[in-house]
Amino acid sequence: MSTGEGWLIGELKRRGVSRREFVLFCAGIAGTFALPGSAATKIAAALSKTKKPILVWLEFQDCCGNTESFLRASAPTVGEVILDTLSLDYHETIMAAAGTQAEEALQNVVKTHKGEYLAVVEGSIPTGAGGAYCTIGGKSALSIAREVCGGAAATIAMGTCATYGGLPAAAPNPTGALGVADAVPGVKNLINLSACPANAANMVALIAYYLTFKRWPPVDGVGRPLFAYGQSIHDACERRAHFDAGQYVEAWGDEAHRNGYCLFKMGCKGPVTHQNCPNIRWNEGTNWPIGCGHPCIGCAEPDFWDKMTPFYQHLPNVAGFGVSESIDKVGVWLAAGTAVAFGAHTVGKMVQHRLATREGPDTELPAPPSPPSKQPPKTGGMP
Numbered sequence: 001m002s003t004g005e006g007w008l009i010g011e012l013k014r015r016g017v018s019r020r021e022f023v024l025f026c027a028g029i030a031g032t033f034a035l036p037g038s039a040a041t042k043i044a045a046a047l048s049k050t051k052k053p054i055l056v057w058l059e060f061q062d063c064c065g066n067t068e069s070f071l072r073a074s075a076p077t078v079g080e081v082i083l084d085t086l087s088l089d090y091h092e093t094i095m096a097a098a099g100t101q102a103e104e105a106l107q108n109v110v111k112t113h114k115g116e117y118l119a120v121v122e123g124s125i126p127t128g129a130g131g132a133y134c135t136i137g138g139k140s141a142l143s144i145a146r147e148v149c150g151g152a153a154a155t156i157a158m159g160t161c162a163t164y165g166g167l168p169a170a171a172p173n174p175t176g177a178l179g180v181a182d183a184v185p186g187v188k189n190l191i192n193l194s195a196c197p198a199n200a201a202n203m204v205a206l207i208a209y210y211l212t213f214k215r216w217p218p219v220d221g222v223g224r225p226l227f228a229y230g231q232s233i234h235d236a237c238e239r240r241a242h243f244d245a246g247q248y249v250e251a252w253g254d255e256a257h258r259n260g261y262c263l264f265k266m267g268c269k270g271p272v273t274h275q276n277c278p279n280i281r282w283n284e285g286t287n288w289p290i291g292c293g294h295p296c297i298g299c300a301e302p303d304f305w306d307k308m309t310p311f312y313q314h315l316p317n318v319a320g321f322g323v324s325e326s327i328d329k330v331g332v333w334l335a336a337g338t339a340v341a342f343g344a345h346t347v348g349k350m351v352q353h354r355l356a357t358r359e360g361p362d363t364e365l366p367a368p369p370s371p372p373s374k375q376p377p378k379t380g381g382m383p
Contacts, residue, residue, distance in 0.1 A: 029208045033217060033227050046212040053211065054117040056109055057091035058148060060134050060141040061168040061177055062123025065197035066159040067093050072200055072283075089117075092136075103137040110151050118210075119152035121145060124161040124168040125183035128176030145184050154189035154210065155180065158203070160299055163192040163223075170305035181223065191216045192223040194275075196299035201280045202228045220274070222302060233270035233296050236278035239263065257293060267312040269298030 012022055027040040059067070071094070088094075090106040097105055109117055123141075126133035131140025149155045157180040160166040168177035181190060193202055206225060209217050217225045234240065242248070243262040250256060250265060264271070273296055281288040290296055298308035308315075 026208075029205055029212075032205050033209060043208070043212050052087050053207075054087045054089055054109060054113055055120060056089055056106060056117055056148060056152075057120040057122065058141075058144060059092055060121070060123035060125050060145070060162075061175070062159070062161050064093060064122075066122045066162075067091070069197040069200045070158075070203065100137075106148070110148055114151040115153055117152055118207075119149050119155045120158050121149065121155060121162045121180050122158045124165045124177035124179060126168070126175035126177050127183060128174065133175040142183060145180065149180065149184050149187045149190075152188070154191070154216065155187055156203070156206070157181070157190065157192045157194075157223075159198045160194045160196045160304065163194040164302040164304075166196065167305050169303075189216060190223060191219060191225060193228070194222075194224055194300040195277075196304075199228075199277070199280055199282065201285075202276070224274075224300075228276045229274045229300065231274065231276065233273045233275055233277055233290070236276070237270055237290060238278065239290060260293075263290060263293075263295040265314050266295050267297075267310070267314055268295030269301075269304075269308050269315065270296040272315070273298040273301050275300040 009022075023040065023044055026044040029043055030036070030039040033039075057067075089109045090102065092102065095102060095105070125141050125145050127142055131142040134141040136144060157163045161168060161177075162180055164179045165173070165177045165182075166179075168175060169179075179192075180187060181192070191206070193206065202225070205227065206217070217227055219225055220229055234243070237243075239260055239262045242260070243264060247256065247261045248265045249261050249263050252266070262268070268290065270290065277288045277296070278290070281291070295312070297311045298304045301308070
């Protein structure tokens with residue numbers, strides 16, 4: 001596969017994507033990262049001249065959901081072109097080669113392009129029984145991950161299983177499943193795109209940023225990019241006003257449910273889950289779970305299967321809210337507690353970003369700041 005200069009512009013022309021559409025895409029990327037408007041021109045120039053990146057995609061303990069998400073970037077957009085025209089030299093699910101031929105393709109990339117390629121890991125990595133729970137071509141997932149990720153320029157842990165272990169790591173975790181950071185400690189330039197599955201729009205933005213700046217954007221305390229995980233779902237939820245007013249769905253299909261009231265009592269984990277689902281949504285931006293009347297299950301958070309279940313029961317004491325009573329008793333009191341909690345969260349992210357900015361290398365463009373959290377208006381009850 002060619003890695004010549006100008007590959008993106010040529011591919012855009014071939015597919016009938018106009019220069020204007022490309023510039024609008026770059027402006028959207030700049031806006032996503034809270035960069036100034038002038039950054040769009042520099043992003044466009046960088047993407048136009050960059051070499052086609054080589055990417056290898058590893059699948060371990062997974063349901064293939066992230067691959068399905070990856071394949072569903074909206075068409076025909078610049079984002080789809082970027083994903084489609086990556087030099088995807090290894091991906092078990094979609095590559096034509098199989099067996100020995102497929103494994104030779106992977107080894108060829110690892111040996112001849114060491115330090116140049118991007119690695120994507122989907123699925124958790126089992127460490128029990130000497131790694132015997134998942135083997136490919138006679139090698140354990142653990143040994144493959146160490147070899148491939150160890151030689152990569154950067155690694156993306158795609159989805160909650162790859163980031164934290166996900167469902168396979170739920171108690172009692174019989175296979176010893178781990179996320180990439182724990183299974184392959186010290187891996188260079190690792191970034192986590194959690195969620196079950198991760199949204200293709202976030203991957204497009206992440207890769208566009210990496211191709212432009214040759215580094216990952218600022219991240220939170222668990223290695224997730226702040227542009228996608230710097231704000232809670234609760235902050236941007238379309239039902240937030242009903243939460244502030246103490247208006248909750250009490251039963252599936254009741255009048256409150258039909259009127260779009262808050263789903264917290266029905267098990268929504270939005271207040272403790274950080275991701276941009278309300279903003280980018282799913283299925284080409286058509287909708288998202290809460291918009292469809294289903295509560296957030298917190299799939300982007302560590303250990304969500306153990307900590308967020310039962311999914312259809314609300315958390316009686318949401319960590320960080322400073323509320324000891326159940327939501328059933330305090331009702332609208334929780335809104336004031338939320339304001340304090342997310343104010344602290346925002347300050348924490350700002351401090352992390354300032355430290356990252358000071359310590360990181362000088363760049364032509366400023367690093368994007370953490371998206372600001374929205375403080376809910378004060379309501380009666382708690383001072």
